[in-house]
Amino acid sequence: MVDPRISVVNERLKNIENIVAVSSGKGGVGKSLVASTLALTLAKKGCKTGLFDLDFTSPSTHLILGVQEMQPKEEKGIIPPEVYGLKYMSIVYYSGNQVTPLRGADVSNALIELLAITRWEKLDFLVVDMPPGIGDATLDLLRLVKNVKFLVITTPSRLAFETVRKLVSLLRGLEIPIVGIVENMKMDDSKFIQTQVKNLGLPFLGEIPFDNKIEDAIGNVDKLLETVFAKKVESIAAKL
Amino acid sequence: MHEWALAEAVISAVSQIAEKEGIREVTEVKVKVGELQQVEIDILEYALSQLKTEKFEKTKFSIEKAEARLKCRVCGHEWIFNKEKLDEKTAEAIHFIPEIVHTYVHCPKCDSPDFEVLEGRGVWLESIKGVK
Ligand SMILES: Nc1ncnc2c1ncn2[C@@H]1O[C@H](COP(=O)(O)OP(=O)(O)OP(=O)(O)O)[C@@H](O)[C@H]1O
Ligand SMILES: [Mg+2]
Ligand SMILES: [Zn+2]
Numbered sequence: 001m002v003d004p005r006i007s008v009v010n011e012r013l014k015n016i017e018n019i020v021a022v023s024s025g026k027g028g029v030g031k032s033l034v035a036s037t038l039a040l041t042l043a044k045k046g047c048k049t050g051l052f053d054l055d056f057t058s059p060s061t062h063l064i065l066g067v068q069e070m071q072p073k074e075e076k077g078i079i080p081p082e083v084y085g086l087k088y089m090s091i092v093y094y095s096g097n098q099v100t101p102l103r104g105a106d107v108s109n110a111l112i113e114l115l116a117i118t119r120w121e122k123l124d125f126l127v128v129d130m131p132p133g134i135g136d137a138t139l140d141l142l143r144l145v146k147n148v149k150f151l152v153i154t155t156p157s158r159l160a161f162e163t164v165r166k167l168v169s170l171l172r173g174l175e176i177p178i179v180g181i182v183e184n185m186k187m188d189d190s191k192f193i194q195t196q197v198k199n200l201g202l203p204f205l206g207e208i209p210f211d212n213k214i215e216d217a218i219g220n221v222d223k224l225l226e227t228v229f230a231k232k233v234e235s236i237a238a239k240l
Numbered sequence: 241m242h243e244w245a246l247a248e249a250v251i252s253a254v255s256q257i258a259e260k261e262g263i264r265e266v267t268e269v270k271v272k273v274g275e276l277q278q279v280e281i282d283i284l285e286y287a288l289s290q291l292k293t294e295k296f297e298k299t300k301f302s303i304e305k306a307e308a309r310l311k312c313r314v315c316g317h318e319w320i321f322n323k324e325k326l327d328e329k330t331a332e333a334i335h336f337i338p339e340i341v342h343t344y345v346h347c348p349k350c351d352s353p354d355f356e357v358l359e360g361r362g363v364w365l366e367s368i369k370g371v372k
Pocket of ligand 3: 301312313314315316317344347349350351
């Protein structure tokens with residue numbers, strides 16, 4: 001028995017210049033917010049950009065963008081609809097924002113299905129919002145997708161950074177490119193993370209302060225792009 | 241018609257296997273289609289016939305349906321997935337991503353969404369025959 005889907009995955013992604021997985025060993029560090037804002041910023045700069053939410057059990061990017069109910073077009077596969085200038089794909093088109101409890105094997109199957117049937121057009125960037133940790137989605141992306149790069153998010157906490165160190169070690173072992181590390185939710189001017197990142201020999205892409213205006217901007221793209229958070233993400237985007 | 245995307249996957253996978261095994265001409269491909277995904281066999285067949293390359297000129301595609309057997313992880317109950325009980329939108333969501341079944345279907349005995357799809361999820365290649 002052979003799973004035929006695997007063999008078309010890279011064919012489906014072949015028109016994409018850069019696939020950037022926004023990832024972290026830790027949960028709640030701002031992956032979804034960075035991924036969404038980064039994708040919007042790249043699109044605003046004129047790059048053809050897609051956003052792919054791979055957090056199937058707890059998708060968030062549709063809430064951050066304020067995506068209204070819509071359905072992808074079906075055309076020899078599925079075509080991601082355009083949302084605020086982004087080609088946007090999420091499981092919520094099908095789960096309707098209801099609970100989708102999935103075991104690891106199910107996550108893996110759903111991921112392979114979406115990779116096999118989604119027809120992305122020519123893109124400069126596909127930003128991928130990853131679920132937390134080093135689990136099925138991360139391993140499948142590494143197993144199936146050629147040319148994926150990782151943008152790694154940490155907070156100032158040593159607890160977050162230690163998980164990031166492990167993720168980096170995994171990626172390095174597999175010779176997967178790491179675009180760099182972003183320190184999010186910064187509240188003082190400690191240089192701890194920056195030093196650690198330099199010691200690892202990785203690019204430190206910048207710090208994003210804790211921004212208490214963010215919550216108000218969730219679901220409102222115009223407002224989101226006006227935040228300090230977005231300005232910082234803009235300077236990070238320039239380094240990609 | 242997302243059956244096309246699946247048909248492309250079948251052709252591409254068979255081509256890769258044929259290449260690896262040194263098969264010049266594929267004579268038979270057996271495909272299993274799980275009922276959970278509710279793939280339209282006619283469309284799949286048509287798409288396969290349209291996507292054929294040289295290697296497939298004489299290929300007989302045999303497509304077989306497999307019942308979707310589900311088993312509850314909590315109480316152990318086994319049952320067969322039946323799309324008739326679902327509304328159209330739900331059935332369609334499961335058609336695109338079969339795992340969405342966990343959003344809409346619960347164990348008929350204990351109501352848990354924590355069940356396993358034992359068999360009959362999606363499209364599988366069962367066997368390939370050819371001339372070397
Ligand atoms: N720089 C920031 N300032 C203030 N709040 C932030 C900042 N970054 C993220 N947040 C908030 O922190 C919470 C977690 O962010 P987000 O959901 O993006 O994290 P995540 O890493 O994707 O989480 P998960 O691991 O669950 O996917 C959200 O409520 C978000 O609005
Ligand atoms: Mg997230
Ligand atoms: Zn049960």
